[in-house]
Amino acid sequence: MNSLTSERSKIPPQKCKEVSLDGCRLIGRGLKGEVYRYDDELIIKIYNSSYSYGDVEREAALCRRAFVLGVPTAISFGVVSVDDRYGAMYELVDAETLSALIAANPSRISYYAKEMADLANIVHGTVAEDKDDFPEVKDRFREYIINGLKRTDSDLAGRCMKLLDDMPQTKHLIHGDFHTSNVFLHGSETLLIDMDRLAVGDPVFELGDMYLYFVSGGSKDPGGLDPYLGISYAACREFFGLFLKYYLKTEDAARIREVNDKAMLMADIRLINRYWKPGVLTEETGMKVDNLTNEIKRLLDRIKCLNIMS
Ligand SMILES: Nc1ncnc2c1ncn2[C@@H]1O[C@H](COP(=O)(O)OP(=O)(O)O)[C@@H](O)[C@H]1O
Ligand SMILES: [Mg+2]
Structure with a gap:
């Protein structure tokens, strides 16, 4: 693991906000987990329970860095927890x-x-x-x-x-x-x-x-x-x-x-x-x-x- 990502993985998980997905619509499913529409502006990509806080934060950090470098991508709003799983909030792409x-x-x-x-x-x-x-x-x-x-x-x-x-x-x-x-x-x-x-x-x-x-x-x-x-x-x-x-x-x-x-x-x-x-x-x-x-x-x-x- 490179230094950017290993540093990120050390971030303690207690900082993340707990959210509930009750009533949220499932809009995507991939190998790593599911994607829910959280509200009119945000989605939550919720990872399978084998993914740690560090794994989820790592993807969000890569996304933020890509955005800063000029890659057109959905804005990341950080890591959340949903029951015993972690998720990442992103801008909803309505397309x-x-x-x-x-x-x-x-x-x-x-x-x-x-x-x-x-x-x-x-x-x-x-x-x-x-x-x-x-x-x-x-x-x-x-x-x-x-x-x-x-x-x-x-x-x-x-x-x-x-x-x-x-x-x-x-x-x-x-x-x-x-x-x-x-x-x-x-x-x-x-x-x-x-x-x-x-x-x-x-x-x-x-x-x-x-x-x-x-x-x-x-x-x-x-x-x-x-x-x-x-x-x-x-x-x-x-x-x-x-x-x-x-x-x-x-x-x-x-x-x-x-x-x-x-x-x-x-x-x-x-x-x-x-x-x-x-x-x-x-x-x-x-x-x-x-x-x-x-x-x-x-x-x-x-x-x-x-x-x-x-
Ligand atoms: N920001 C977003 N806005 C709207 N839909 C999204 C967004 N992110 C993911 N999705 C939907 O969820 C699917 C899976 O998301 P993705 O991040 O590609 O997960 P995986 O890593 O499991 O492939 C996408 O193909 C898309 O349909
Ligand atoms: Mg995908």
Whole structure:
């Protein structure tokens, strides 16, 4: 844990205000807990009981820092307690997420992809200061390699690690969970929420996460709905293709392919880590890991460096 976050975790919990959610409407549910509309101006994101006061305060602190650095995000109003759980109060964003908008208006997918790309350029164009001491996004991918690919093919894992080591140190802001359910469109303005994976580094890692969310998931059933985003897999893939073109601000097929390859590599690394999570592979996950490993070998024939920004 970096010094900003470890300092925050030491803040004693007794300072936080107790609130009741009686009569409040549930408006969102995620892996970490639920989100309630508290009143006409505020929401409470209430975390599962395994989250400490420090964890909740950490996300609120990251959100405040992102706001100060110029990232358009909901204002944080601090930590509260609800029975035996902690929650964080945020400004209510009275708007739809990009996921909901794409699902409702599929013909406008290109417009939404451009909005997402412009937002990504704002976030990635923000350079953190040394005092910010955000985590390095690269370290998250090192963990994926150690816990996944290395168990399957240690030589290949070594080659991927070397590419990570050779990357220039950069401090571009990376959201870390950059998908369309974390982005609201409010009039013509986008707003980004869910800041607990905020980090610094090269944007290739953010694109890798996006490749996983939008492209890797639905290769088998393009007509099905992605359960988390609520968008068809076919639309997710189309969205990513459009996003990348707008994000890179180019029609140059070679540049788009180069960045797409790097994003695919990152997604494959993360996916292999996911399949290894139970500690053993089944016949089915073993085959998937083999296919991904072979794909990584092919990608490494073309990829000479990982960074997409200097
Ligand atoms: N400030 C907010 N205003 C309105 N709705 C919100 C706000 N924050 C979160 N939500 C709703 O709750 C959902 C989950 O919130 P999020 O912070 O992304 O939690 P998680 O970390 O569990 O993904 C969002 O997708 C959104 O629909
Ligand atoms: Mg979220």
